[in-house]
Every structure is written in structure tokens, then in C-alpha cells.
Amino acid sequence: MxxxxxxxxxxxxxxxxxxxxxxxxxxxxxxxxxxxxxxxxxxxxxxKEELGYEVLNRQFERFAERGLAILREPMIDPLERLNLFIDAVVALQSESGGRRGSPFGNLAAELADAHEGFRVRIEAVFERWASQIRSLLWEARPQLQDDVDAVRLSRFIIAALEGAVLMTRVKRDLSVLEGIAVDLKRFIAMHVRDKSAWPLHRHHE
Amino acid sequence: MxxxxxxxxxxxxxxxxxxxxxxxxxxxxxxxxxxxxxxxxxxxxxxKEELGYEVLNRQFERFAERGLAILREPMIDPLERLNLFIDAVVALQSESGGRRGSPFGNLAAELADAHEGFRVRIEAVFERWASQIRSLLWEARPQLQDDVDAVRLSRFIIAALEGAVLMTRVKRDLSVLEGIAVDLKRFIAMHVRDKSAWPLHRHHE
DNA sequence: TAACAATAGGACCGTACGGTCCAATACGCA
DNA sequence: TGCGTATTGGACCGTACGGTCCTATTGTTA
Structure with missing residues (x-):
């Protein structure tokens, strides 16, 4: 069935x-x-509407399995996990040559204003995504500067990735996403408490 | 006529x-x-297609006048101009309560894959936008670290703003964009050569 | 006044769309 | 065997859409 x-x-x-x-x-x-x-x-x-809703759910489940799961890997340092997650987003986009973009971002741009049912569901998707990053950030708290705002930072990460994926799709050029991924890692590394003790900044050399 | x-x-x-x-x-x-x-x-x-193309052009012209123009103000320090530009993007979004999003990003997500004619025109819009930021960055070169990649950084700025505007639209919450604007300024400030000589980092307090 | 663009109003067309309804057949399982 | 679900096939409907065509009536201006 x-x-x-x-x-x-x-x-x-x-x-x-x-x-x-x-x-x-x-x-x-x-x-x-x-x-x-x-x-x-x-x-x-x-x-068709019901179909659309279930497609969205399923897309999120796939993303949760193949992407967000990395954020919860217990044996890896949290900030390292964040970098791996960013790599995974790049890898996922590579599969379609960057042509498909984000299933959430696409639907959001298409339907956010026109269709309230979709809007709230997409909002929920972003919220679940953000909450995963927030708890990782909480976990990484000892390594982070005191004034790091987890809510704001998690939103920034998602916005940067969604924007990057969108531009990649428009330009049909994966290197756009790759470059932004590098910068995003640097931005995250900017928030660590003691940079010398944290080898992550070598990621962008 | x-x-x-x-x-x-x-x-x-x-x-x-x-x-x-x-x-x-x-x-x-x-x-x-x-x-x-x-x-x-x-x-x-x-x-209708011709109408769409001209609407896109006109939207860009408006954006060029009300937003991008700031990037070229000759009497203001270039990096300060960049901050003002980011503020202007926030202000523009405020006018619609963040409900409309970016006319470019919206069309991009809706039509990039389905309609090549729009895709190339949107790509051109982003390229013109990016080139404005690139020349500002070039102008600010003495204040920036040597390894700053203007192409990459300009793309990052646009991606972050587009992503922020999209999320703001989905959440119907302008503070999303405002928070990301703050972080984006911090990220840009990260690239200045001598932070103590540059008072910009006070922007995020 | 002649020429031409602007405005007005409406009939019409082909196509696509989401969705309904119905009748009939296959299939799996108790 | 029988019952419910899965599958097939197609007719049908109302609506919306982009676009065409045709006919008139208003300005405007050379």
C-alpha cells in the first residue's frame, strides 16, 4: 500500500x-x-496540496538523515561536525550539479506569500533545522566566546547556505557554493574562544 | 506613451x-x-514574458538607485558604505514588513530551472550587483587583509542577504534579517587589516 | 483635416489544469 | 469463496490562462 x-x-x-x-x-x-x-x-x-505537503515532509526527512544527522554524531567534536555538515550540504548539491537548489528554499520563495499552508510548514522545517544547530552550538559552548548568540548564529548559517544554494542554481556553478562554504566555516571559526588552541582555522588555506 | x-x-x-x-x-x-x-x-x-523581463529590469534599476547607489558614494569610507548598504537592504525590506522578499531571489527560485530566459537575466542582475561590491572591495583594499578574495566575499555578502531575506519572508519576522545583518557586518569587519585602527567592530554591541 | 497612437469592449480560441465520477477488472488474504 | 483493496480506462466538468481578432471611439499633433 x-x-x-x-x-x-x-x-x-x-x-x-x-x-x-x-x-x-x-x-x-x-x-x-x-x-x-x-x-x-x-x-x-x-x-495535489496534500501531495505537496507530504513531499515537503519527505524531503526534510531525507535531509535529516543525510545531512542533519551529522550534527548529532556523538564521537566527533561539535564544531568539527558543523564543518562536516557544511561539506555535506555541498556534497548533496553536487549530486544535481547545483541545479536543483534547496527543496525548502525553492518552495519558500515560490509559495511563502501565496499559500499559507506551505508557508507554515516550511517555517517549521527551518525551525527544526535551526534547533539542531542551536543544540550543537550549546554543546560547543565551552569552546565558544561568551557572547555568541546561538539563535542568531544558527539563522545566519542557514541563511548563508540557502542563499548560496540559490545563487549556485542561478549561475549554474557549484564553485559559488564551495566558496561560500569556505567563508562560512571561517565565520564560525571566528566565534571560537581560543583560536590558537583550535586547529579549525586551517580549514581555509 | x-x-x-x-x-x-x-x-x-x-x-x-x-x-x-x-x-x-x-x-x-x-x-x-x-x-x-x-x-x-x-x-x-x-x-507576458516581455512584461516579466521588463519588470525584472525595472526592479533592478530601482534597487540600483535606492540600494547599490550607496556603494558608490564618493565621500564615505568604502567599508562604511558597505555597512550602510546592508542597512539599506534592511530598510527596504522593512517597507513591506519583510513580506515580499527579494524580487531577484524570488524569481530565481521560481524560474531558474523552468525558464532559461529568466535565468540568464537574473544571473546578469546578480553579476552586476556583485561587480559593484567587488569594486568597492577593491577600493577598500588598503584597509583589507592581503588574502581577501573579492569575488568570493562579494558572493558571500549577496548570498547571506538573499538567504536572510528569504528566511525573513518565511518566518514573517524582520528581526531575522536584522540579526543576520549584524553578523554579516562582523564578518566583513573580520577582513580588515588592523582592527584596532578600525572602529567598525563597535557596530555589533 | 489627415494620420496615428491611445483607449475601450468584447467575442473567441485552444489548452491546461485540478478534480469528480463511473464501470470494470485484478489481486491478496481470511 | 468472498471481501476489500489496488488498478485500469476514460469520459466529463468548470475554470483559468495566454493570446488573437475585430470594431469603434477618443485624443494628439503635424
Whole structure:
């Protein structure tokens, strides 16, 4: 039962990340998921909107597994984990040559004003993402300067990555993201308490 | 002749920045610009696409006048100008309560993959923006560390701002952008050669 | 006054879209 | 065997969209 649903979800996720939500028609999804017709599709989803919501959830779950999970690795130094996470974002984008951008950022830009249902769900996604970074930052507190604002810094990291991914997509040039990743690591390293005791600043040489 | 065109352009700009390009119909524009009908509209524009291109151009011109112009003020210290520019971006967003986001970023996310014509025009917009920052950075070279990469740093600034504006829009909270603006200034200040000689770091207290 | 752009109003067209409804067949499992 | 779910196929509907065409009526200005 759930198998065909996932197949549809995956097909839709690909289409939506390529063309956006509005420009992806239900018929496109049906064709791509090799369903027999609309009845078949509407047997699994009550509307295109519901499909969109579930695609968003699924995209976040994938991102949580393949990206955010790194932030919680218990055996690695927290700030090192943050660098690894940034590397993972770059790696994820590399898979599509930087052409797809962020599934969250794309939907956000497309629907934030037009569709409140999506807006709140995307907001929740960013919040969950930010909270992961915040708890990592909390964990790294002993290494960080006293005045580090975890809320602000976590937002900055996400904004920089989302902006970088967007520009990469527009320029069709992965090196944009790579360069910004380097700078972002440097910015994070700027917040460590004792730079000489922290070898992270070698990352940008 | 050109007056009515501008009226249409402005109405379309507002609608597009509110709902996106795809979700803005020609009839919406006609209604908003108080035209009598389609003939009237198509008397001025040969297609919706042409309208979209011109809206984008006009948005950039406005941004160039009200934002980028600050980067060229000859009587102000270049790095100070950069801070003022960031403030101006925040101020521009405040006008809409952070609800509209960046006209470039929005179109980029919506159309970069689906519509090559828009993609290249948006790419050009970002490039012109980046080049303004690059020449400012070049001007500020004596105050900056030797290893500052102007191309990379200019991209970082734009990405951070675009990402910040996007998140602000999703969260409907201007303080997101304000916080990121503070951090971005700090990041820029990180690149100055002699921090004690440069009072800019007081900006974040 | 002649020429031309601007304004007005509306009919029309082809296409695409999200969604509904219905009838029939296959399939898995108790 | 029978019951529910999965699957197939297609007709159909209302709406919205971008765009065309045609006809008139207003300015404007050389």
C-alpha cells in the first residue's frame, strides 16, 4: 500500500524540485510515476496540496538523515561536525550539479506569500533545522566566546547556505557554493574562544 | 506613451513580488493597472514574458538607485558604505514588513530551472550587483587583509542577504534579517587589516 | 483635416489544469 | 469463496490562462 505512495512521492519530489510546485501538474506526476490515470493517483492522495505537503515532509526527512544527522554524531567534536555538515550540504548539491537548489528554499520563495499552508510548514522545517544547530552550538559552548548568540548564529548559517544554494542554481556553478562554504566555516571559526588552541582555522588555506 | 507602460510595470511588479510570476495572470495585471481589457495591455506588451523581463529590469534599476547607489558614494569610507548598504537592504525590506522578499531571489527560485530566459537575466542582475561590491572591495583594499578574495566575499555578502531575506519572508519576522545583518557586518569587519585602527567592530554591541 | 497612437469592449480560441465520477477488472488474504 | 483493496480506462466538468481578432471611439499633433 505504502510502496506505491512512496513511488509517487519520489516522482513528485523530483519534478517539484526541478520545476517548482505550481509548474508540476498532477498529470506530470502520474506520467512520471507510471500510474494509469487520475483515479489511480487520487486513490492515494486526496489533492495535489496534500501531495505537496507530504513531499515537503519527505524531503526534510531525507535531509535529516543525510545531512542533519551529522550534527548529532556523538564521537566527533561539535564544531568539527558543523564543518562536516557544511561539506555535506555541498556534497548533496553536487549530486544535481547545483541545479536543483534547496527543496525548502525553492518552495519558500515560490509559495511563502501565496499559500499559507506551505508557508507554515516550511517555517517549521527551518525551525527544526535551526534547533539542531542551536543544540550543537550549546554543546560547543565551552569552546565558544561568551557572547555568541546561538539563535542568531544558527539563522545566519542557514541563511548563508540557502542563499548560496540559490545563487549556485542561478549561475549554474557549484564553485559559488564551495566558496561560500569556505567563508562560512571561517565565520564560525571566528566565534571560537581560543583560536590558537583550535586547529579549525586551517580549514581555509 | 511611456507613462502607461510604467503604470503597468509598477502594478505588475507589485503583483509579481507578492504572488510570483506564474501566479500573476495578465488579467490580474490589467485589473490592477486599471486597463480596459486585453487589447489595451497587448497594445503595450507583446507577451507576458516581455512584461516579466521588463519588470525584472525595472526592479533592478530601482534597487540600483535606492540600494547599490550607496556603494558608490564618493565621500564615505568604502567599508562604511558597505555597512550602510546592508542597512539599506534592511530598510527596504522593512517597507513591506519583510513580506515580499527579494524580487531577484524570488524569481530565481521560481524560474531558474523552468525558464532559461529568466535565468540568464537574473544571473546578469546578480553579476552586476556583485561587480559593484567587488569594486568597492577593491577600493577598500588598503584597509583589507592581503588574502581577501573579492569575488568570493562579494558572493558571500549577496548570498547571506538573499538567504536572510528569504528566511525573513518565511518566518514573517524582520528581526531575522536584522540579526543576520549584524553578523554579516562582523564578518566583513573580520577582513580588515588592523582592527584596532578600525572602529567598525563597535557596530555589533 | 489627415494620420496615428491611445483607449475601450468584447467575442473567441485552444489548452491546461485540478478534480469528480463511473464501470470494470485484478489481486491478496481470511 | 468472498471481501476489500489496488488498478485500469476514460469520459466529463468548470475554470483559468495566454493570446488573437475585430470594431469603434477618443485624443494628439503635424
Amino acid at each position: 505504502t510502496e506505491r505512495r512512496l513511488q509517487i512521492l519520489d516522482a513528485a519530489a523530483t519534478l517539484i524540485s526541478e520545476r517548482g510546485y505550481t509548474s508540476t501538474s498532477v498529470d506530470d506526476v502520474i506520467k512520471s510515476a507510471k500510474l494509469s490515470g487520475k483515479s489511480h493517483f487520487y486513490h492515494y492522495f486526496k489533492s | 511611456t507613462e502607461r507602460r510604467l503604470q503597468i510595470l509598477d502594478a505588475a511588479a507589485t503583483l509579481i513580488s507578492e504572488r510570483g510570476y506564474t501566479s500573476t495572470s495578465v488579467d490580474d495585471v490589467i485589473k490592477s493597472a486599471k486597463l480596459s481589457g486585453k487589447s489595451h495591455f497587448y497594445h503595450y506588451f507583446k507577451s
